[in-house]
Amino acid sequence: MPVATEDKKDAIKKAVIPNLRTDIQLIPGPKDEKGQPMFQLYDPIRRKYFLIGWEEKQILNQIRPGMTYEELVQAIHNNTTLNINEEGLKSFFVQASALKLLEEKQSAQAVLKEYESKNTFSITQVFTQYLFFKLPLFNPDSFLQRTLPYVSFLASRGAFGCYGVVGIIGLFFLLTRFDQFVHTLTFFFNAKGFFAYALTLFAVKIIHEMSHAYTAAALGVRVPTMGVAFLVLWPVLYTDVTDSWRLTDRTKRIWISSAGIIAEMALAGFAMCLWSLTAPGILNSACFLVASSSLINTIFVNANPAMRYDGYYILIDFWGIDHLQQKAFSITRWQVREWLFGFGMPCPETSDATQKSSLILFAFYTIVYRLVVYTTVAVFVYYKFTKVLGILLFCAEIYLFIAKPVYEEIVALWKLKAQMKINFRSLSTLFAASFAVLFFVIPLPHTADFAAISFPETEQTLFVPTSGTIDHIYVKKGEWLNQGETIVSLKSREMSTELKSLEEETSALRQELNSAYLGENKHLLIKEKQQQYDTAMQRLAKLREIQGHLVMKADVSGYLYDWDNSLRLGQSVSKDAILGKIADFKNVTIAVFIPETDISFVSIGKEVSFTTHDFSKIQGNIIKILPMREAKLSFLQLSSLAHGDLPVVKDPKTGEYNLIGSYYIVYVAPANSADLPWLGKLGRVEMSLGYRSYLYLLLENVYKTLWRESNL
DSSP states (O other), rough: OHHHHHHHHHHHHHOOOOEEEOOOOEEEEEEOTOOOOOEEEEEEEEEEEEEEEEEHHHHHOOOOOOOOHHHHHHHHHHHHSSOHHHHHHHHHHHHHHTTTTTEEOHHHHHHHHHHHHHSSOOHHHHHHHEEEEEEEEEEHHHHHHHHHHHHHGGSHHHHHHHHHHHHHHHHHHHTTHHHHHHHHHTTTHHHHHHHHHHHOOOHHHHHHHHHHHHHHHHHHHHHHOEEEEETTTEEEEEEEEEGGGGGGOHHHHHHHHEEEEEEEEHHHHHHHHHHHHHHHHHHHHHHHHHHHHHHIIIIIIIIIIGGSSSSHHHHHHHOOOOOOHHHHHHHHHHHHHHHHHHOOOOSOOOHHHHHHHHHHHHHHHHHHHHHHHHHHHHHHHHHOHHHHHHHHHHHHHHHIIHHHHHHHHHHHHTTGGOOOOOHHHHHHHHHHHHHHHHHSOOOEEEEEEEEEEEESSEEEEEEESSSSSEEEEEETTTTTTOOEEEEEEEOOOHHHHHHHHHHHHHHHHHHHHHHHTTTTTHHHHHHHHHHHHHHHHHHHHHHHHHHTEEEOSSSEEEEEHHHHHHHTTTEEEEOOOHHHEEEEETTTTEEEEETTTTTGGGGGGEEEEETTTTTEEEEEEEEEEOOSSSEEOOOOGBBBBGGSSSHHHHHHHTEEEEEEEEEEEEEEEEEEGGGGOOTEEEEEEEEEEEOOOHHHHHHHHHHHHHHTTTOO
């Protein structure tokens, strides 16, 4: 083996170095975070820039055509202070080859392999392209150069001063009228509002991208392309200012990156002022759309460094850290490994503690923010467009942001297994991971509590049958009433008048009917008068029935509760007004709302515990399980709109409260009559649900959701 190794080293020394492509340009770059000069290799064919440091620059300076690795090492040692050997140079050229910076003749096998890799279906490529892809449209550079003198005044000191003043005034209006701003925003949560925002955002993005382009042109940067980029299938304009990497002054690069944000904020300031000062109308709505879309788009997308748009590149130049995301994720992976396993490896990117903490915070923030944003988009698509696409998008995000990174990290850790040490951190991680897996997989005893309310088995609500006045009150609140007992009597002057008139009408019709039997054309007349008489008698019977209801009686036996003590003799009451309720407190039932995921663990006879909101506890048993899911909520006290535990949405057409989610109603009878709860008591019913595996429940819920919502 040693002989073979020496032969390999000798072969490397005598090998001729590959040639750098003749079109590759070496240009100065900005300074790094430590203030050291950087350089760049520019690929004009792919329009890509590759940052290199002082070491790579020294290697490139010493390269001559036809040199061997040994000759290049000798030239580097003679002319520079860089200490490198043939193995180091080999690694340098391998990286240059991977970046396609070398003049290489590929073998047929290499060409075939590259072709197959580009044309092989990859789920990651599909998901990545769905998250972001570009469509170039035209070259604006000549147009920008011709029109730049006409728009340069917009970037003058006076203009920036105006933007600042207007922005402060707009911010003042926003803070003082924030409730109205949010309330107005909700009016656009519909199809028309979505279309209006789409048009407004398109117009605002034109100004945004033209600001980038004009700023780049003013600083001598070529703008070869403008087009449309698709972010999670949402079209947005983009400007190619890649050549801004040629600028060695990071401040100028910040100006280019922030130009669009400044333009949108200035636009938002003017629009906010006009919205606050104009009356409701087309102009007022247009100003609100411009202000809200500019603010929301800037805060959550453009100025947000987690989204890798303007804010990300501003942060790169502000910190002076190129490849910010790559370095932040690299340090974060290293730090997490050290926390969990204690490898004792040096930090791969920086030794500065403050910078290291900042990069780790940035990495965590980026992961969480992107996961939230893309999941929100998937949920929005799920509820507003098509459920199948929403589910697929959600699965895409789970794969990209959770499953794939976890799998790649497990593979990386497996490769590092030889460097793992048995220490407190590794043992703690192993114990915690084992415990989590066992807790998630092994069936364990489980208890849960659910929203519940107590209500009487028999109850009567006293509705006023028709408008009138109170003639007599026979009862008092809290009294026990037997079935059929009189509660209150009403009288209605209008009904009495109508009843008297109808009685006179029927009497007259009866006389006319009797006379018809004595007339010559009696058959025709009798039929007509009989119909009139029958109709009048039906109206009279119905009216007498309503009059009989004016004497309100108890239909059930129970206590009179929820009685209006303000009722007085002679007081007017309107139709359908509620005077009170009657219920038997000895027969109280508890209604429990069980989610669909838990109903299979519920059985009749199971012992449960009902705890009210005032902390009184009542034992009971399940006596009935309704077989059908409850779609509408009849106990409004439990609704989320009344600060209850059950999420509901009000149907604007019917006024009913529809439950969000699948629930079954289970009835519970108190075990001891002495522990009967007061009617309408809210609380939680706690019960044992047997042994459950959280993994099984998760898979079952996912399967049910996919099957139910995708309509497969």
